[in-house]
Amino acid sequence: MKFGIVTLFPEMFGAITEHGVTGRAIKNQIVQMQYVNPREFAGDVHRTVDSRPYGGGPGMLMLANPLLQAIDAAKAGLKCSDAPRVVYVSPQGKPFDQAAAQEFSQRQAIVFVCGRYEGIDERVIDIAVDEEWSLGDFVVSGGELPVMAMIDATVRLIPGVLGHKDSAAEDSFFQGLLDCPHYTRPEHFAGRDVPEVLLSGNHALIKRWRLKQALGRTWQRRPDLLERRELSKDERKMLEEFIQELA
Amino acid sequence: MKFGIVTLFPEMFGAITEHGVTGRAIKNQIVQMQYVNPREFAGDVHRTVDSRPYGGGPGMLMLANPLLQAIDAAKAGLKCSDAPRVVYVSPQGKPFDQAAAQEFSQRQAIVFVCGRYEGIDERVIDIAVDEEWSLGDFVVSGGELPVMAMIDATVRLIPGVLGHKDSAAEDSFFQGLLDCPHYTRPEHFAGRDVPEVLLSGNHALIKRWRLKQALGRTWQRRPDLLERRELSKDERKMLEEFIQELA
Ligand SMILES: CCCCCCCCNCc1ccc(CNC(=O)c2csc3nc[nH]c(=O)c23)cc1
Numbered sequence: 345m346k347f348g349i350v351t352l353f354p355e356m357f358g359a360i361t362e363h364g365v366t367g368r369a370i371k372n373q374i375v376q377m378q379y380v381n382p383r384e385f386a387g388d389v390h391r392t393v394d395s396r397p398y399g400g401g402p403g404m405l406m407l408a409n410p411l412l413q414a415i416d417a418a419k420a421g422l423k424c425s426d427a428p429r430v431v432y433v434s435p436q437g438k439p440f441d442q443a444a445a446q447e448f449s450q451r452q453a454i455v456f457v458c459g460r461y462e463g464i465d466e467r468v469i470d471i472a473v474d475e476e477w478s479l480g481d482f483v484v485s486g487g488e489l490p491v492m493a494m495i496d497a498t499v500r501l502i503p504g505v506l507g508h509k510d511s512a513a514e515d516s517f518f519q520g521l522l523d524c525p526h527y528t529r530p531e532h533f534a535g536r537d538v539p540e541v542l543l544s545g546n547h548a549l550i551k552r553w554r555l556k557q558a559l560g561r562t563w564q565r566r567p568d569l570l571e572r573r574e575l576s577k578d579e580r581k582m583l584e585e586f587i588q589e590l591a
Numbered sequence: 592m593k594f595g596i597v598t599l600f601p602e603m604f605g606a607i608t609e610h611g612v613t614g615r616a617i618k619n620q621i622v623q624m625q626y627v628n629p630r631e632f633a634g635d636v637h638r639t640v641d642s643r644p645y646g647g648g649p650g651m652l653m654l655a656n657p658l659l660q661a662i663d664a665a666k667a668g669l670k671c672s673d674a675p676r677v678v679y680v681s682p683q684g685k686p687f688d689q690a691a692a693q694e695f696s697q698r699q700a701i702v703f704v705c706g707r708y709e710g711i712d713e714r715v716i717d718i719a720v721d722e723e724w725s726l727g728d729f730v731v732s733g734g735e736l737p738v739m740a741m742i743d744a745t746v747r748l749i750p751g752v753l754g755h756k757d758s759a760a761e762d763s764f765f766q767g768l769l770d771c772p773h774y775t776r777p778e779h780f781a782g783r784d785v786p787e788v789l790l791s792g793n794h795a796l797i798k799r800w801r802l803k804q805a806l807g808r809t810w811q812r813r814p815d816l817l818e819r820r821e822l823s824k825d826e827r828k829m830l831e832e833f834i835q836e837l838a
Pocket residue numbers: 433434435458459460461462463477478479480481482483484485486487488490764767768769770816
């Protein structure tokens with residue numbers, strides 16, 4: 345999978361390319377990253393990439409021309425048979441979630457456009473952007489951290505990137521529930537014991553306990569997720585047990 | 592403001608400390624970051640920080656003991672009069688948003704705990720974690736990128752960190768609406784003109800156009816945000832105009 349990244353701060357991406365899953369996927373030639381800096385396409389001696397908004401108001405905007413040229417260069421650089429889709433990340437985008445990560449992971453290539461300042465000239469979006477995605481309802485300084493999070497979430501889902509065991513773990517969450525509590529050695533720690541069922545060796549019982557905890561926690565913390573998910577009869581029963589045992 | 596960060600990958604944080612808003616806030620001594628690596632507290636020659644989950648299943652968990660010692664060291668290192676709150680970031684947490692960033696920005700200090708692998712021993716949460724926050728409903732490889740995004744969003748809101756002009760811009764979004772389109776020079780670009788109103792010099796008209804666009808876009812893209820926000824009579828009228836003009 346190829347990522348073209350249009351950014352004024354390519355060095356920031358070391359955070360994902362020099363560590364962990366994305367770094368390994370790059371080393372193993374499963375993932376390729378290419379950066380294009382709009383500053384390369386600034387037309388003046390000061391290499392200006394920003395300017396004040398028409399109509400006044402605070403802050404600066406990214407100029408259309410250097411940005412558009414950078415997007416074109418990023419598309420061309422990826423050398424794909426089909427033109428890659430151009431994703432602009434901004435607070436105005438569709439909220440990114442695991443379903444989006446799944447879908448991204450099935451693409452051949454993506455060009456990500458990172459904004460800075462108060463955003464970019466709207467005409468760039470009209471002309472060159474295919475999709476707009478947001479990381480969430482908060483404001484960060486630019487698109488770089490959001491793009492890194494989206495790439496990390498995406499790369500983990502490319503077949504062969506995580507080890508077999510970890511990908512199995514991956515599968516198990518995508519049921520729209522929060523994860524259950526987990527415990528590791530030692531059995532006794534700071535006066536607290538591992539729940540007995542986890543030491544029982546009874547795998548059916550362990551599976552049921554975990555699902556019940558996941559249902560119970562999702563009900564406690566994220567009832568919005570439960571509303572979006574059908575519960576089976578057995579799951580409803582487990583959740584009722586969980587609620588009863590609280591009292 | 593002081594951030595204590597418990598992480599196996601402190602180098603990743605260069606992405607925010609060597610650039611932009613957080614980097615500047617550190618240089619200006621408005622923000623301080625301290626890292627504690629749980630590996631420093633691993634008890635064996637292999638410096639083991641992870642182990643298999645009780646009850647079986649894929650993946651590894653972070654061991655309680657090195658993590659708990661690292662959290663204690665991070666709390667002690669910040670030298671605060673009141674003990675700093677310990678924030679564990681995980682997919683099970685409360686979804687982070689701009690209101691959370693606002694609230695974080697008013698604190699003296701925060702200790703962030705970054706998980707890796709499939710998560711951490713639940714007893715660490717019971718013993719040492721005060722709050723659990725999530726960046727959103729997607730899975731990334733660890734807490735580091737989420738913590739960087741939360742710190743960036745928080746630091747931008749500390750008084751004196753953004754220039755006066757940028758903070759004014761900041762204020763103007765927190766009305767629970769998406770931003771309006773923005774344009775900068777040139778007036779004509781690739782056959783597309785800047786909307787005339789923005790060149791009119793009529794500031795009342797410009798303000799009204801921007802609010803109408805913000806309302807219209809929020810209605811189109813994020814109706815969930817409109818449901819959470821009261822519209823004034825005038826705003827309702829603007830939104831109706833926007834909708835009518837689409838047809
Ligand atoms: C209820 C949410 C409404 C938020 C409206 C915020 C409008 C902010 N406009 C100015 C601005 C634009 C872009 C940025 C830089 N942010 C990103 O490029 C960004 C890219 S993806 C993303 N996801 C969440 N939050 C983000 O800030 C981002 C910062 C300030």
